Amino acid sequence: MKNFDITIPTRILFGRDTEKQVGACIREYGFHKVLLHYGGGSVKKNGLLDRVEESLRAEGIEYVELGGVQANPVLSMVRQGIKLCLEEQVDFILAVGGGSVIDSSKAIGDGAGNPEDDVWSYFLKEAAPVHHIPVGVILTLAASGSEMSQSAVLTNEENGLKRGFNSWTHQPLFSICNPELTYTVNKFQTGCGTVDIMMHTLERYFGWSRDSAVTDRIAEGLLKAVIEAGRIADRNPEDYEARASLMWAGSLSHNGLTGLGREFLMQVHQMEHELSGMYPRIAHGAGLSALFCSWSRFVCPAAVERFAQYAVRVWNVEMNFENPMATALAGIQATEDFFKSLQMPVSLEELQVEPEKFQEMADKCTNFGARTLPGIRELGKQEMIQIYQMAYPRR
Amino acid sequence: MKNFDITIPTRILFGRDTEKQVGACIREYGFHKVLLHYGGGSVKKNGLLDRVEESLRAEGIEYVELGGVQANPVLSMVRQGIKLCLEEQVDFILAVGGGSVIDSSKAIGDGAGNPEDDVWSYFLKEAAPVHHIPVGVILTLAASGSEMSQSAVLTNEENGLKRGFNSWTHQPLFSICNPELTYTVNKFQTGCGTVDIMMHTLERYFGWSRDSAVTDRIAEGLLKAVIEAGRIADRNPEDYEARASLMWAGSLSHNGLTGLGREFLMQVHQMEHELSGMYPRIAHGAGLSALFCSWSRFVCPAAVERFAQYAVRVWNVEMNFENPMATALAGIQATEDFFKSLQMPVSLEELQVEPEKFQEMADKCTNFGARTLPGIRELGKQEMIQIYQMAYPRR
Numbered sequence: 001m002k003n004f005d006i007t008i009p010t011r012i013l014f015g016r017d018t019e020k021q022v023g024a025c026i027r028e029y030g031f032h033k034v035l036l037h038y039g040g041g042s043v044k045k046n047g048l049l050d051r052v053e054e055s056l057r058a059e060g061i062e063y064v065e066l067g068g069v070q071a072n073p074v075l076s077m078v079r080q081g082i083k084l085c086l087e088e089q090v091d092f093i094l095a096v097g098g099g100s101v102i103d104s105s106k107a108i109g110d111g112a113g114n115p116e117d118d119v120w121s122y123f124l125k126e127a128a129p130v131h132h133i134p135v136g137v138i139l140t141l142a143a144s145g146s147e148m149s150q151s152a153v154l155t156n157e158e159n160g161l162k163r164g165f166n167s168w169t170h171q172p173l174f175s176i177c178n179p180e181l182t183y184t185v186n187k188f189q190t191g192c193g194t195v196d197i198m199m200h201t202l203e204r205y206f207g208w209s210r211d212s213a214v215t216d217r218i219a220e221g222l223l224k225a226v227i228e229a230g231r232i233a234d235r236n237p238e239d240y241e242a243r244a245s246l247m248w249a250g251s252l253s254h255n256g257l258t259g260l261g262r263e264f265l266m267q268v269h270q271m272e273h274e275l276s277g278m279y280p281r282i283a284h285g286a287g288l289s290a291l292f293c294s295w296s297r298f299v300c301p302a303a304v305e306r307f308a309q310y311a312v313r314v315w316n317v318e319m320n321f322e323n324p325m326a327t328a329l330a331g332i333q334a335t336e337d338f339f340k341s342l343q344m345p346v347s348l349e350e351l352q353v354e355p356e357k358f359q360e361m362a363d364k365c366t367n368f369g370a371r372t373l374p375g376i377r378e379l380g381k382q383e384m385i386q387i388y389q390m391a392y393p394r395r
Numbered sequence: 396m397k398n399f400d401i402t403i404p405t406r407i408l409f410g411r412d413t414e415k416q417v418g419a420c421i422r423e424y425g426f427h428k429v430l431l432h433y434g435g436g437s438v439k440k441n442g443l444l445d446r447v448e449e450s451l452r453a454e455g456i457e458y459v460e461l462g463g464v465q466a467n468p469v470l471s472m473v474r475q476g477i478k479l480c481l482e483e484q485v486d487f488i489l490a491v492g493g494g495s496v497i498d499s500s501k502a503i504g505d506g507a508g509n510p511e512d513d514v515w516s517y518f519l520k521e522a523a524p525v526h527h528i529p530v531g532v533i534l535t536l537a538a539s540g541s542e543m544s545q546s547a548v549l550t551n552e553e554n555g556l557k558r559g560f561n562s563w564t565h566q567p568l569f570s571i572c573n574p575e576l577t578y579t580v581n582k583f584q585t586g587c588g589t590v591d592i593m594m595h596t597l598e599r600y601f602g603w604s605r606d607s608a609v610t611d612r613i614a615e616g617l618l619k620a621v622i623e624a625g626r627i628a629d630r631n632p633e634d635y636e637a638r639a640s641l642m643w644a645g646s647l648s649h650n651g652l653t654g655l656g657r658e659f660l661m662q663v664h665q666m667e668h669e670l671s672g673m674y675p676r677i678a679h680g681a682g683l684s685a686l687f688c689s690w691s692r693f694v695c696p697a698a699v700e701r702f703a704q705y706a707v708r709v710w711n712v713e714m715n716f717e718n719p720m721a722t723a724l725a726g727i728q729a730t731e732d733f734f735k736s737l738q739m740p741v742s743l744e745e746l747q748v749e750p751e752k753f754q755e756m757a758d759k760c761t762n763f764g765a766r767t768l769p770g771i772r773e774l775g776k777q778e779m780i781q782i783y784q785m786a787y788p789r790r
Contacts, residue, residue, distance in 0.1 A: 001636060002410065003408075003409060003410025003413065005406070006406070006407050006409075007406040009403075009404040011402040012401050013398075014396075014398060014399050014401075014655075015397065015398025015399065015656075018398065211636045214620045214639075217616030217617060217620040218616050220616060221615060221616035222609065222612060225609045225611075228608060240396075244656070252613075261643070
């Protein structure tokens with residue numbers, strides 16, 4: 001187990017009707033003016049926004065609204081939010097939505113906290129935010145884990161670059177998580193969320209360091225719970241316990257806990273960012289689903305025992321002691337079958353990605369060959385192209 | 396899953412040599428004068444206290460010392476610490492030790508933060524602390540989980556009452572956890588710690604509410620890791636990974652995570668407090684070890700499916716579908732065998748407890764019949780006497 005230094009201070013208010021506490025919660029912290037940030041019309045249509053506004057008004061909290069965040073949040077919206085925060089002297093940002101809205105809120109909080117900086121420079125890691133406007137969350141989608149994490153991902157529409165960075169400024173002050181708010185999430189988005197949650201754990205689990213018994217067991221347990229809940233939520237979208245498991249596992253999977261003491265770099269996430277950066281119509285979870293098993297088969301020979309452990313402990317595959325590789329591959333196959341059972345894509349062809357773009361994606365992911373990504377297997381440009389190619393054919 | 400509201404803000408600095416960062420860490424938070432609180436001579440003898448003091452001096456941080464905390468921390472020492480803090484204008488308490496030292500520090504922090512109150516009134520739940528002097532930890536024993544929890548337990552020597560209470564003021568600001576510092580913990584104390592860590596998870600796991608898939612899986616995973624690490628550390632006290640697993644699992648087991656969304660009350664802990672309250676020579680972990688399996692056999696008929704799940708998932712017992720009770724009992728037996736393998740007591744006779752005291756212990760635990768403890772089975776005075784009696788005969 002490697003040394004670590006962690007704080008996860010986000011307060012989680014979890015359960016039925018918790019969104020009604022938002023006004024009192026913000027009042028308790030002493031904020032005066034809120035930017036209410038959200039996505040498309042669903043939170044308006046289903047009445048959630050009304051309930052939130054009512055709760056704010058009941059506590060005498062002023063607010064301004066900024067809706068319209070897209071599935072892959074973009075820089076121009078963030079710039080608009082920063083301007084609004086400064087003009088309106090906003091001191092708190094309330095994200096009502098999923099990962100995109102939360103990440104957009106985090107970026108606005110960075111930019112408005114440091115008006116002298118260009119917020120995109122943080123995503124290019126040329127600078128770091130010193131101040132911030134704090135963010136709170138009312139979560140409507142179990143997927144990104146952004147409600148409890150220090151990460152944020154943004155796309156610059158001018159050049160198609162999708163970039164993320166981690167910062168203490170991104171740790172939400174509180175997140176209100178009511179599983180009932182996800183009953184209306186459709187099958188496809190539920191599937192994307194399930195994959196995304198699993199991937200946050202899997203990418204840490206398949207890091208390159210050994211010896212992390214407690215972290216392994218937590219990761220394996222979370223994966224089992226997510227697989228079970230994902231199956232149930234796919235069939236019965238209004239199963240409270242399944243939705244609750246997905247939501248809480250989603251927060252735990254990306255708050256740091258499932259990777260403690262391990263060295264990892266999320267290679268599949270990095271490769272997926274190029275995919276959905278270039279094809280904004282591709283949902284993040286769908287992109288991950290299409291890439292993960294090919295990535296796994298590519299790197300598996302370098303960590304057969306690890307993939308075998310995954311197969312045995314998570315998928316209850318019987319260990320083949322004479323042929324551990326067979327066990328390892330059975331675990332990957334079980335994962336692929338599960339993704340398919342959720343109608344998630346397991347190939348890039350299904351996503352209508354053009355193979356002639358693989359070169360460009362690998363270029364962007366390696367800063368045009370200037371970097372490689374460490375991992376079980378180090379990935380340079382050529383390895384990435386190979387994985388994209390392996391992921392292409394329909395299965 | 397029941398609604399919950401949780402924040403676990405304690406920063407964890409985990410790993411080799413981390414104690415050397417303590418001065419810089421305290422300096423970073425801006426504190427000026429530290430109460431250095433510790434137990435017996437071991438931290439002096441093994442040089443840890445010297446390293447800590449050197450780190451404080453290097454950062455120009457003043458400190459006063461108060462050593463001598465006993466295994467079951469007592470009120471008189473806490474009063475002494477409060478007096479010292481007030482006289483010396485201490486603004487930070489550094490606990491160097493295990494649960495007893497940490498709990499003593501928390502109580503001193505409460506008392507010195509509210510000098511107008513009697514600190515014991517908090518433990519009687521007649522009042523609650525409003526202010527506090529914050530506590531930091533250098534952990535030397537993996538057991539209590541106090542380094543990341545809001546709980547503290549204290550014994551009033553005047554009447555033999557051992558009482559605990561939870562408060563946000565008890566959440567340590569940071570805890571420095573170096574597994575190497577536990578290499579010198581002897582077999583008996585390591586066994587006590589292993590049992591205590593398991594019990595923090597088990598008492599939540601065997602709460603009375605259903606439906607907590609994510610929490611269950613995390614609890615089961617932690618238990619497996621602790622059992623494995625406990626076995627290894629018993630044989631090889633200097634196995635870093637085993638010591639690291641025990642230490643990190645110890646923190647996770649009592650920080651709230653393993654009981655989220657569940658209703659529980661730690662019945663065995665409550666019954667053990669009367670035991671070691673009356674017999675201060677009995678180590679907390681040893682008392683728990685002597686009581687748990689009898690408590691389990693007593694309550695098991697009211698939750699056979701839960702105990703069977705425990706047996707199957709944690710101990711790899713084959714499910715007996717025709718006789719689930721047989722499976723449930725096999726899991727309890729496996730637990731007892733494991734405790735025995737660590738040379739932990741599994742009966743009160745081994746601890747030389749006098750059976751004629753059972754009545755008095757049950758009286759104290761129920762406030763002389765004024766309360767019962769809710770659980771899988773509600774425990775009143777008569778039920779407690781029955782469990783103490785079941786736990787008596789040597790096995």
